[in-house]
Amino acid sequence: DVKVTQSSRYLVKRTGEKVFLECVQDMDHENMFWYRQDPGLGLRLIYFSYDVKMKEKGDIPEGYSVSREKKERFSLILESASTNQTSMYLCASSLDAGNYGYTFGSGTRLTVV
Amino acid sequence: QQQVKQSPQSLIVQKGGISIINCAYENTAFDYFPWYQQFPGKGPALLIAIRPDVSEKKEGRFTISFNKSAKQFSLHIMDSQPGDSATYFCAAVNFNKFYFGSGTKLNVKP
Numbered sequence: 001d002v003k004v005t006q007s008s009r010y011l012v013k014r015t016g017e018k019v020f021l022e023c024v025q026d027m028d029h030e031n032m033f034w035y036r037q038d039p040g041l042g043l044r045l046i047y048f049s050y051d052v053k054m055k056e057k058g059d060i061p062e063g064y065s066v067s068r069e070k071k072e073r074f075s076l077i078l079e080s081a082s083t084n085q086t087s088m089y090l091c092a093s094s095l096d097a098g099n100y101g102y103t104f105g106s107g108t109r110l111t112v113v
Numbered sequence: 114q115q116q117v118k119q120s121p122q123s124l125i126v127q128k129g130g131i132s133i134i135n136c137a138y139e140n141t142a143f144d145y146f147p148w149y150q151q152f153p154g155k156g157p158a159l160l161i162a163i164r165p166d167v168s169e170k171k172e173g174r175f176t177i178s179f180n181k182s183a184k185q186f187s188l189h190i191m192d193s194q195p196g197d198s199a200t201y202f203c204a205a206v207n208f209n210k211f212y213f214g215s216g217t218k219l220n221v222k223p
Contacts, residue, residue, distance in 0.1 A: 016185070019178075035213075036136065040122070042115075042213040042214055042215075043157070044213075086140050090156055090157070101159065101203075102147075102159065102211065103159075104156030105156050106156045107154075107156050
């Protein structure tokens, strides 16, 4: 089974801090995704990547950036954390563009105070 | 604008009953419709999925009904069990872009 590992389960950060959320997958998947999950809003796509050093904006990229230096690792960066970025962040990966089988990590609950 | 509308937001069902969750979409280019199940503290996990060339898919107690003309699809959980209590998300997919519904919190009472 594919494993998608998110480095932190819970994080508490201060407003204005630069925050790094890390995601690693172990099955050589091409595609990786970052979502945030908020009650009543479902999952919203922040950024995704189809290949190393490649990234594309999702539906809500403002205030975020990403980095994919290695195929297995996809990092989400909050340049200057704000309280409205308090949320559950989910990383996902899939094999390739024609394969719609998503595997999600367990999530990182980020609180910005 | 939400691409996929999901209802109800929450659902309480007695053990042994049928749970029904509905989703509707507008974009006819969607070509894959998965359902995800999420337990507290866990990421969503794929439960069952359907492509628009079939009207129904069944896996155990879980069935997707798909109505292409109405642009609606639904998840039916037969003989619902307390272990089915979770949040369920529908999604519609095009070119590997997923659009998720807002989720339904299902509580199955013993």
